[in-house]
Amino acid sequence: MKSRKFAKVVTKLPGRRAKKVVEGTSKYVSPSISRYYPLVVESAHGSLVKDVDGNQFIDFTSGIAVLNTGSTHQKVVEAATKQLQKFIHFSYTDFYYANLVLLAKRVTEIVPGDFEKMVYFGNSGTEAIEAALKLARNYTRRTIFLAHGGAFHGRTMGALSLTASKPVQRTGSFPLVPEVVHFPFPYCYRCPWKQTFPECDYYCVDFFKEQYLEKFVPISDVAAYFFEPVQGEGGYVPAPPDYFKKMEFMRGDGVLFVADEVQTGMGRTGKYFGVEHFGITPDILTIAKGIASGMPLGLTVARAEIMKSWKPGQHGSTFGANPVAVESALATLEVIRSERLLENAKRLGGFAMKRLLEMKDRYEIVGDVRGMGLLIGVEIVRSKRTKEFGDEETHTIIEHCFKSGLLAISAGRNTIRVIPPLNVSKEELDEGLNILEESIALVNRNLIVNRA
Numbered sequence: 085m086k087s088r089k090f091a092k093v094v095t096k097l098p099g100r101r102a103k104k105v106v107e108g109t110s111k112y113v114s115p116s117i118s119r120y121y122p123l124v125v126e127s128a129h130g131s132l133v134k135d136v137d138g139n140q141f142i143d144f145t146s147g148i149a150v151l152n153t154g155s156t157h158q159k160v161v162e163a164a165t166k167q168l169q170k171f172i173h174f175s176y177t178d179f180y181y182a183n184l185v186l187l188a189k190r191v192t193e194i195v196p197g198d199f200e201k202m203v204y205f206g207n208s209g210t211e212a213i214e215a216a217l218k219l220a221r222n223y224t225r226r227t228i229f230l231a232h233g234g235a236f237h238g239r240t241m242g243a244l245s246l247t248a249s250k251p252v253q254r255t256g257s258f259p260l261v262p263e264v265v266h267f268p269f270p271y272c273y274r275c276p277w278k279q280t281f282p283e284c285d286y287y288c289v290d291f292f293k294e295q296y297l298e299k300f301v302p303i304s305d306v307a308a309y310f311f312e313p314v315q316g317e318g319g320y321v322p323a324p325p326d327y328f329k330k331m332e333f334m335r336g337d338g339v340l341f342v343a344d345e346v347q348t349g350m351g352r353t354g355k356y357f358g359v360e361h362f363g364i365t366p367d368i369l370t371i372a373k374g375i376a377s378g379m380p381l382g383l384t385v386a387r388a389e390i391m392k393s394w395k396p397g398q399h400g401s402t403f404g405a406n407p408v409a410v411e412s413a414l415a416t417l418e419v420i421r422s423e424r425l426l427e428n429a430k431r432l433g434g435f436a437m438k439r440l441l442e443m444k445d446r447y448e449i450v451g452d453v454r455g456m457g458l459l460i461g462v463e464i465v466r467s468k469r470t471k472e473f474g475d476e477e478t479h480t481i482i483e484h485c486f487k488s489g490l491l492a493i494s495a496g497r498n499t500i501r502v503i504p505p506l507n508v509s510k511e512e513l514d515e516g517l518n519i520l521e522e523s524i525a526l527v528n529r530n531l532i533v534n535r536a
């Protein structure tokens with residue numbers, strides 16, 4: 085075992101204690117949850133995670149892009165603890181509390197758009213999307229929603245109707261909410277039209293106009309277009325730079341733009357929100373994951389005029405805007421600001437990107453490296469020329485990382501996510517990247533040896 089500063093694997097994985105928890109989980113917890121490897125968390129601080137058997141891991145998952153301020157940030161813990169001692173719950177559906185106003189105000193200040201905005205509070209990403217769906221229909225009095233193939237917007241019935249990244253997520257749930265039209269996302273590495281960017285001149289937009297709007301989707305019936313600036317669960321795929329601007333022609337026909345920033349938001353891309361890289365201001369924007377450093381909270385931010393189309397009682401949630409989560413969110417915003425985490429994401433993202441692009445040059449199985457800030461995807465293929473999906477190779481790399489003290493997960497079929505906390509230290513990031521590279525090198529070597 086290599087001697088490392090942060091990653092310390094001291095037992096054979098899974099260890100004795102972890103095994104017991106995994107067995108109990110299989111017996112008592114719904115099998116609908118799919119896990120990668122038997123990590124059983126004991127404690128987590130910053131970018132380091134300890135398991136129940138005394139092993140320590142570097143975290144390249146951030147609890148699936150949630151822990152942007154790292155695990156158990158002192159300021160977040162203090163704010164939440166203070167609130168826990170005052171009151172834990174007093175439903176915002178019927179009563180008021182002061183700091184909710186402060187949070188709503190702060191959030192409307194960082195969400196792009198030089199206009200008045202209002203916020204609806206739920207508990208999760210999928211709820212933020214449900215609210216956006218209902219709100220868009222209510223405001224426009226139209227029925228159709230547009231979404232992309234490869235999209236992930238959540239798993240409740242409405243959000244699931246937009247989600248299209250893996251068939252298993254929809255299996256057994258039909259019929260879904262009607263009138264959702266999916267069309268291909270501009271996934272340039274695997275262009276659905278076999279074109280090359282930028283020579284293609286955004287053929288994807290022309291295709292959408294000609295094959296959808298001019299054939300079977302009446303734009304006057306479209307309520308909203310839902311999109312992720314960088315597709316997350318679909319494989320960490322950023323849209324090409326002018327794509328959303330070119331799609332803005334629909335706004336002239338009254339189509340609302342809904343940016344799902346559940347994964348891309350809260351500084352992950354080096355700006356507060358992913359849309360800021362694309363120069364567009366959505367009508368509705370959803371936030372969850374990173375907003376409260378791990379406390380459950382989901383926000384739907386909309387132009388005030390749109391939000392005001394709702395009458396009292398049209399939407400709500402008992403647990404929405406939980407006061408402990410609200411305090412955690414305020415502390416999270418303060419940490420992002422005072423610790424300059426946007427700059428950190430940009431700077432360290434640049435460092436990681438450089439190293440990962442070197443890996444792409446070095447290894448046949450690294451097909452593509454893409455992303456923004458500290459939201460980076462490494463697509464694994466069996467051959468650079470054919471781009472054959474490296475599903476098995478991706479899993480072997482991730483498993484090897486785990487056994488070497490690095491937590492990583494995939495997105496889509498064959499993309500490894502690099503999403504450490506935004507306050508990861510350069511040393512931790514570097515060591516994590518070393519482990520990732522060793523794992524890639526090993527799988528790369530085996531593939532080449534087996535082929536020879």
Ligand SMILES: Cc1ncc(COP(=O)(O)O)c(C=O)c1O
Pocket residue numbers: 208209210211213236237238239312316317344345346347348372373
């Ligand atoms: C872009 C996006 N939207 C919505 C969701 C759903 O969020 P949640 O799991 O909190 O319901 C996710 C979760 O991964 C997501 O990545």
